[in-house]
Amino acid sequence: MGSCISSPAKSGAHKKYKELKPVTPKSSGEFNVTPRKSSVAFRSVTVIANPTPSNIFDKYRFGKELGRGEFGITHRCFEIETDEAFACKTIAKSKLRTEIDIEDVRREVEIMRHMPKHPNIVSFREAYEDKDAVYLVMELCEGGELFDKIVCKGHYTERAAAKVTKTIVEVCKVCHEHGVIHRDLKPENFLFADASENSQLKAIDFGLSIFFEPGQRFSEIVGSPYYMAPEILRRNYGPEVDVWSAGVILYILLCGVPPFWAENEEGIAQAIIRGNVDFERDPWQKVSEEAKELVKNMLDPNPYSRLTVQEVLENPWIQNTDQVRNVSLGENVRMRIKQFSMMNKFKKKALRVVAENLPNEQIDKIKEMFDMMDKDKNGTLTFEELKDGLRMIGHPIPDPDVQMLMDAADSRRKRHTKLNDQVIQDIIFDVDLDKDGRISFDEFKAMMKTGMDWKMASRPIL
Template sequence: MGGCISSAAKAGRVLSSRFSSRRPYPDYNKAPRKLATFRAAAVVKDPSGNNIHEKYTLQKELGRGEFGITYECVEKETGEKFACKTISKAKLRTEIDVEDVRREVEIMRHLPKHPNIVAFKEAYEDKEQIYLVMELCEGGELFDRIVAKGHYTERAAVMVTKTILEVVKVCNEHGVIHRDLKPENFLFADASENSDLKAIDFGLSIFFERVDERFNEIVGSPYYMAPEVLRRNYGPEIDVWSSGVILYILLCGVPPFWAETEEGIAQAIVRGHLDFSRDPWPKVSKEAKSLVKSMLDQNPYSRLTIQEVLGNIIELILLY
């Protein structure tokens, strides 16, 4: 099964993308003319300062993203280690990009302390960069553990999904839709088998005021998008769908909706056909398969709610 995720999920390991409001997928060869002249000014509201180097020493690189680099950093006074996500202001090419970063900081400040959400410490901003200092997680991505294992045991898969849903529950209770749940956006606190799993990226998250509020912007990562996102009419229910996709992958090692292109993936998602015929699905309990089906219900209004999924998961755990 390890080869399956290498050829499917790993091959499709794409950065979270903000898709064009005019077409379903981005055209990277065409950009509005104003991008060349746009220059972000102040981005973060109430930063801790404009010189992060007075308080922290930036050390080894931990990873790279669309807008910048994440480093390990050390607080000079205490010697405590943190992660520092840097964002190049030169890469914030539109007001939408600026608003995304501003909202990401606001959401991380807004969410309560939770064992499965990376703790945000503070933000700095100078003329060239934004620096987000947060809890350091050293256990690697959930994605990489899936690749290493091929797939999880049923009980382990359900427990991981329960953790992810607890994050979704907290987000929704505080008026936040995550919009980009995927294994790459969860890190383990350390390398131990029983390490805490933490959500780390709220770059595409958004505030909502009412449960019936609808959004029409296509954002996220192709494999994990709910069909209503592609139809441009969605709400908090999309996070249950994405969690269901993750549960499917945890159980078998491959995405439920797979194609060679983003357009093909979108078509597969809208068709909604789930394949439970191949190994290891015949060995997966009917209760677990029923849970996957209920989370991947095409209709967001009949899809299980967060509370219902968590209730079903508790019942499943009692069976093991």
């Protein structure tokens, strides 16, 4: 679902739930906003239990947009009485199209209320609800994403990787001790509280988290492809999946690329099931044996022999982070992390461009756009038709971010074209539910109405 957000427009996005009418700016970049009546008649549904019994706009002044997620838009907001800054995620009820969607939001609020105060978990303040939306007010994190800060440092060391991993696993421990499996540990879900050198790293997103009892197993396929444990793909898992995800993050921190890589989600899933982890490529020869051994044991494909959260925290490499060597892992690691981070942000941007072009209620306009893209008028969109269609609506896939990415990674222009084509292929893979290699009108309509940041809940990959 997404929680406290500090970087601009991250995660897949949708149109705003309603227009926010800007009033007189209080200071540069900040605006007071008031809700404007929506033209859409939402069904009357109560989402959360015990919301704060008042109008959020009477207590908070909304500022600039900070980011967007699958259902929500996050704004900076200010408590009117104190002028203290917070983050507020607005979840439009118009986006909650199924009982599962409603239950996801309800559970997210329950989990955030349930989690204890902790220096590495974003603090939840209060929740509001009106006929149009649910509003989650929480701590504002302004220090940027985990990978972004690594890239800015100029060099990266094994000691730094150990400290970050210790924080992430400590978050796992708190979750598990309070009966919660996070299920979506990834670098984008960790933000720094502020821009200071020693800023706290905080977990910000509990949108896919779930309550569990000891011994309970789950079957829904949820999470982000690179970080999924093999038992999630096999639909039989418990809290051990969080250790796996933390191990994937550690692998990336040490070498700059994910351990399981492929051209699409299906290929990533197959690589995870095969379980072959490369410790030969550069810079693994520079990494200590202690660090490599820890990664191997966190990425044990057998959840029952995989290290537990407590065993990871008791590992000497994690327990004694100040003694881990502080030698740079090399510029290549930093550049790979930068490229990996930029690629993810670009893909998310590309995956949302179609969904951002029309509001949900304009079905006739959706049909018009589909017909415009469907050149041969056979009722489906091919790879080339979708690619040309994106260009026609003003969103050609070549993008300044991609240009910078490819210039940093490789000067050969042919790789630029290959990257652009892969993004189109990924869109088709995600939207093409019957896997015939084409997008039907019904699939296109679902994409337009739901948006492109598809949750993978209960969707078989293999």
